[in-house]
Amino acid sequence: MDAPETPSLPVPGSSPPEDDSLMEKLDDKLRAAIQLLPSCQRCKRLRRKCDTRLPSCKLCLKANIECSFFDHSLQQILPRSYVLSLLQKAQELKTVKGPQPRTISYSKRPPTASVRSTDELLNRSTERQHFDNHFMLSSTADLTYRFFGSSSVFVLTINLAARAFSETNTFQPPAAPLSGMGIFDEGINDPVAMTSTRFSLPSKEMLNTLLGNYTTSLNTLYPFIDESTIQHDLEVYLGEELHESRDQTRKLSGKSSYQYFRVAMMCAIACANKSRHKPHLAAVDDDFYAKGLKYVEAVTSEVSGESLQALLLLVVYCLFHPRKGDIWKLLDYACRLSVELGYHTELPLHEESSVDMARRRSTFWSLYTIERIVGQIFGRPSDLPEQIITTEYPGILIAGSPTDQASIQIFSAAHHYRLVYLRSEIYREIYMPTNPPLHELGWFIDRYFTLLSWYEEIQVNETLAGVGTSTCNVAFHSTIVFLFQPLLLKALHRSRKQDLEIPKNQLLPCDNYHSACQLIRTYERVIRAPDDTPLGIYPMTIMSAHYVYLAGLTVMAYVQLAIDGRFAFLGPLSREELERSPRALDFQNIYEISGSCLVLLTWCANTWTGMGGMQDMYRKLSEKLLPLLSRLG
Numbered sequence: 001m002d003a004p005e006t007p008s009l010p011v012p013g014s015s016p017p018e019d020d021s022l023m024e025k026l027d028d029k030l031r032a033a034i035q036l037l038p039s040c041q042r043c044k045r046l047r048r049k050c051d052t053r054l055p056s057c058k059l060c061l062k063a064n065i066e067c068s069f070f071d072h073s074l075q076q077i078l079p080r081s082y083v084l085s086l087l088q089k090a091q092e093l094k095t096v097k098g099p100q101p102r103t104i105s106y107s108k109r110p111p112t113a114s115v116r117s118t119d120e121l122l123n124r125s126t127e128r129q130h131f132d133n134h135f136m137l138s139s140t141a142d143l144t145y146r147f148f149g150s151s152s153v154f155v156l157t158i159n160l161a162a163r164a165f166s167e168t169n170t171f172q173p174p175a176a177p178l179s180g181m182g183i184f185d186e187g188i189n190d191p192v193a194m195t196s197t198r199f200s201l202p203s204k205e206m207l208n209t210l211l212g213n214y215t216t217s218l219n220t221l222y223p224f225i226d227e228s229t230i231q232h233d234l235e236v237y238l239g240e241e242l243h244e245s246r247d248q249t250r251k252l253s254g255k256s257s258y259q260y261f262r263v264a265m266m267c268a269i270a271c272a273n274k275s276r277h278k279p280h281l282a283a284v285d286d287d288f289y290a291k292g293l294k295y296v297e298a299v300t301s302e303v304s305g306e307s308l309q310a311l312l313l314l315v316v317y318c319l320f321h322p323r324k325g326d327i328w329k330l331l332d333y334a335c336r337l338s339v340e341l342g343y344h345t346e347l348p349l350h351e352e353s354s355v356d357m358a359r360r361r362s363t364f365w366s367l368y369t370i371e372r373i374v375g376q377i378f379g380r381p382s383d384l385p386e387q388i389i390t391t392e393y394p395g396i397l398i399a400g401s402p403t404d405q406a407s408i409q410i411f412s413a414a415h416h417y418r419l420v421y422l423r424s425e426i427y428r429e430i431y432m433p434t435n436p437p438l439h440e441l442g443w444f445i446d447r448y449f450t451l452l453s454w455y456e457e458i459q460v461n462e463t464l465a466g467v468g469t470s471t472c473n474v475a476f477h478s479t480i481v482f483l484f485q486p487l488l489l490k491a492l493h494r495s496r497k498q499d500l501e502i503p504k505n506q507l508l509p510c511d512n513y514h515s516a517c518q519l520i521r522t523y524e525r526v527i528r529a530p531d532d533t534p535l536g537i538y539p540m541t542i543m544s545a546h547y548v549y550l551a552g553l554t555v556m557a558y559v560q561l562a563i564d565g566r567f568a569f570l571g572p573l574s575r576e577e578l579e580r581s582p583r584a585l586d587f588q589n590i591y592e593i594s595g596s597c598l599v600l601l602t603w604c605a606n607t608w609t610g611m612g613g614m615q616d617m618y619r620k621l622s623e624k625l626l627p628l629l630s631r632l633g
Contacts, residue, residue, distance in 0.1 A: 037083065040067045055081040082387050150489060151431045151482060152379040153550040157617060159492040160557050164621055201241055202284075207234060207263070210270040216406075217537040218269055220467045221413050222366035223394075224312050225262065226359060237263040257295045258306045264292035265313040272320035273539050276607070277531035289317065289324070300333075308337050308363060315370060319541035322608070328380075331371045335383035338367055345390045364391050365417045372420050376427050376482070377546050386424065393417050409534075412468030415458050416475050422451060423479045430486055441507065441570075441580075444484060448511060448573055451479055466534035473522050477515035478547050481554050484512035488557055495564045507570035508561070510585050514572065516554035517593050523548055524596045527603060545604040549614045552597040556621045558585060563628050587629060594622050 040057050042065065043050035050057050057080075060067035067080045211230055219225050236259040240252055252260055271285035292313075299310040311334040318327040338344060343364040352360070368384060375382055394414040426447055430436055455476040458469070491508055494500060523544065529535035561567045562585055571583035601615040 034083075034087070037080075038069050040069045040080065041077065042067070054087070055079075055084040078388070150379060150486065151376050151427060153377070153546055153553060155379070156485065156489065156492075156550070156553050156557065157614075159489055160553055160560060160621065161617065163492050163496055164556075164560055164624060202267075204234070204238060207237070207267060210267040210274075211263070213270040213274060213537060214266040217273055217467050217539050218316060220409050221416075221471055221539070222312065222316065222370065223410075223413070224309055224359075224363040224366045225266070229259075230263075230266075233259040233263050236260060252295065253298065255306075257298045258310065261292050261295045261299045261310055262313065264288050265310075265317060268292060269313070269317050269320065272317065273537065274531065276527075276540060276603075277536065289321075303337065303340055305341060305343075305360075305363070308334060308341065308343070308367075311337065312363070312367060312370075315367075319370075319543060320539075322542050322610075327374065331367075331374065332383050334367055335371060338364055339384075339388070343367075343391065344384065344388055346392060358394065361391055361394050365394060365414075369417055369420045372424050372427075373543055376423070376431075377543060379431065381432060382424070386421075386428075408464050409466040409468030412458055412472050415454075416468070416471050419451070419454050419472070419475050419479065422454065423475075423482065426479075426483055436486070441487075441509070444487065444509065445573060447483055448480065448509075449575065451476065451483070452573075467538050470522060470526065470535060470538050474519065474544075474547065477519045477522070478550070480515035481512045481519070481550060484509050485554075488512065488554065491561055491567060492557060495561060495566070500566075502566040502568075504568050504582070507568050507580060507582055509573065510558065510569045510571070510583075511573055512554055513558045513585065516551035517589070519547055519551040520555075520593055520597050520600065523600055527600060540607075542608060545608060545611055545614075548597065548600045548604060549611070549618065552594075552601065552618045553621075555590070555593060555597070556618070556625055559587070559590065559625045559629050562587070563625065563632065565632075590626065590629065594626060598622065 034052065034054065037052045039050035039052065040060060042060055042063070043057060046059070048059060050059070056067035068077050069080065071078050211234065215225075215227050215230070219227065236252075236256050240256070240260050265288070268285050268288035271281040271288060275281040275285060296310070296314070300307050300314075311330055314325055315327060315330045315334060318325040318330065343360050347357075347360075368389075371384060372382060374380075394417070430439065455472070458472050487508060494502065523540075526535050526538045526540065529538070531537075562569075568582035569585045570580055571577075598615070598619060601611070601618055605612045605615040
């Protein structure tokens with residue numbers, strides 16, 4: 001994939017193109033921010049006064065070199081063009097209207113227009129459709145609203161439901177039973193209060209089993225914990241548990257508090273992961289979490305790598321229990337701490353050992369992966385701009401690498417980081433701009449083949465399937481769905497105009513439909529896999545639940561468009577077949593796929609209370625659309 005473009009330097013002798021026009025558009029606060037910019041490095045070196053203009057000061061412009069300055073907060077040299085891009089983005093965001101949800105205006109063209117513009121014939125639309133403000137949810141206290149961008153499955157939900165259902169009373173909010181009882185009643189949902197009634201000391205065998213589950217599942221995907229220290233940490237944990245049973249006022253400090261916290265949180269996460277096979281571990285999960293919370297302030301208050309590890313453990317736990325923490329604040333804090341520690345950039349070889357280098361890289365890319373995927377699921381911007389990242393990827397699978405089960409999973413998980421970076425570039429291009437660019441179909445196809453090249457590098461035998469390989473399968477197919485979602489949203493939007501004639505040369509790719517089906521099949525294999533098998537230990541988190549729902553709605557969206565009958569579908573993309581010709585979409589296994597998706601969403605609704613609405617939406621869509629599809633033959 002092409003690298004993101006950066007503003008180019010102006011031609012020597014000309015005035016900076018953004019300087020005067022930009023200053024006129026900026027408000028007073030942004031103008032003041034420009035005045036506070038430090039002098040550039042060249043002016044400091046020459047001991048000349050820097051005019052701090054953007055994207056380049058006059059001296060650097062005249063010398064035709066990049067104008068850069070040292071940012072003390074990031075401890076890194078940044079180009080002024082990067083500051084200019086941030087200011088432009090800030091100004092764009094200020095012009096976006098809110099908090100009212102955007103209403104879609106229908107085309108004003110006559111429905112039977114006989115002459116079409118060149119843009120329309122080239123598979124482009126002269127009208128821009130914005131989906132970022134389509135869906136908003138009030139907070140628990142009804143004081144604020146949360147908006148979801150067009151990469152979110154909620155936006156697809158609204159567009160599909162608006163097309164499929166005409167009755168206004170199809171969805172009614174459920175009555176609140178037992179309204180006098182809250183979900184946060186003290187003594188019921190408070191893990192600290194519950195554990196005060198339990199005094200059992202877990203055996204070392206149990207702890208070793210849970211820690212083993214964590215290292216082979218979560219620490220394979222996000223390897224920020226040094227496994228060589230786990231046994232020593234466990235001895236500290238067991239010693240403290242023994243002393244605490246005799247002296248309730250005793251409390252650890254310093255390094256010991258980090259060791260105790262790590263073991264408690266790893267065991268809590270392992271219990272959350274294994275509870276889908278052993279439901280009784282949900283209570284034990286609460287116990288371990290409550291024990292870790294005693295030290296949460298002590299282990300997150302310092303600027304250190306151990307504090308970053310502690311934050312990441314809390315983040316991973318929130319992926320299983322999103323209501324037990326504010327994952328956005330935790331990720332924001334972790335991102336800022338990683339930058340302050342310099343984890344985002346490479347250090348000179350003589351300043352750190354190879355072991356420390358590997359740990360730093362694994363920790364940073366673990367944070368980067370979680371932060372990116374969680375943000376993209378909900379259509380939110382990132383806290384880690386790509387412009388400042390120079391940290392190299394951990395080792396990936398290459399010719400001559402070990403091919404045993406464990407090594408395959410580790411290298412596959414590391415290979416996953418590169419896909420997240422490629423996906424972030426796509427996200428920044430088609431989802432983040434205030435006015436998204438109107439890309440032609442060829443642009444999406446080029447990105448598809450870039451992603452396919454990545455996927456073809458990690459094809460392994462099915463007998464070696466496990467946590468790492470399954471993660472790569474999920475990541476690839478979810479990214480394909482994610483890539484083509486703007487085209488799907490546009491098609492659903494146009495399908496609502498009953499009298500609009502859709503040109504036959506406007507082909508809609510169906511690769512995201514096939515990827516959605518593969519996502520559902522992959523998750524079904526995971527859910528049905530026995531405990532303690534390579535697939536049985538795969539972590540099913542809230543991100544997995546959103547992917548299942550996204551896959552299901554993508555399938556239903558294509559069913560709706562097939563029922564509409566005005567859209568032509570592009571056959572599965574292939575490098576060998578360059579000709580793009582319309583083909584009928586094959587719905588041969590649609591009932592099997594739909595049934596599997598409903599089973600998965602039912603499991604998700606039982607695991608996470610808030611997903612009951614997603615299950616209900618999918619069930620209503622499938623009940624209405626699949627019989628209509630069957631009647632079409």
